[in-house]
Amino acid sequence: MNLVTKKMTEKNAIDILTWKYEKPYDLYNNVLSGDAILELLDGSYKVITDTHNRTVGYFCLGRAAQVPAGDQFQVYKADCIDVGIGMKPELTGKGNGEKFFSHILESIYQEHPNTDIRLTVATFNERAIHLYEKFGFIRLQTFNRETTEFITMIKHKG
Template sequence: MYKFSPLTDDAAEEIAFQWKYDGEYSFYDMTADQEDLEEFLSPDRSGYYAVERNDELIGYFCFQRDEAGQLEIGLGMKPKLTGKGLGLEFVLEGIRFAIANYQTSALSLSVAAFNKRAIKVYEKTGFESIETFKQDTNGSTYEFVRMNYEPKGEK
């Protein structure tokens, strides 16, 4: 059972400073980009949720509307849990939470193009790639894939 609750200062600091990913996935360390870190630690984290399972912080989701009103999702899973087949259930829970709490069924997200395992999980949940784009982050320019989700029936 997953529990979503507003992201507290303590949870934000744990994620930002203790969660360190291996190899190329260190790209997702909060400390890799100062601007992202400042936003994550800001007292105004509306739309940010901690996700717990069995009273353990296992991840977070961020939900924000873009200029067109579509709900954008950001997410992260605790490093020791990644690559173990848990991502599909985690992302599906986030989708369910978003649909139930944000009165929308159309979602979008952006993922670093190198992150093939995440892209595979997103595709299994029903996200489809719509474009690639370059973005400046983490001190360089990286290619990202934008993906959209529109339900085609009950998941």
């Protein structure tokens, strides 16, 4: 699977917002709305496609990648680039994660070399946490938003 990072289009945004994940990953389901489309088109999101221009996933950088509830626990105080990712539900759990996440990290480092990268993930998502640890991310802080516990993880530059 060869991957390409592109600017998010309205067509990509609508496609992504209609994805439906099975429990317990349904936490990552979105609602298709005008505001949600505008958020995905605000410049902080990139779409990842295969060579046939089929949407494989996306990533976002900055505030869009943070869980706002983490602010009250000061989990985002350190100067880092925050990344959030999403892979098409039909492609998850099938061994595609390493290639997908590697592509995202390469894209980030091309624009932001020598920068610490932080991500936030629900603690039940052990599949993702294991993947991130393979890439050198270490666990930092946990916090709760309503009934879900999250953890921040960081990959130090270099």
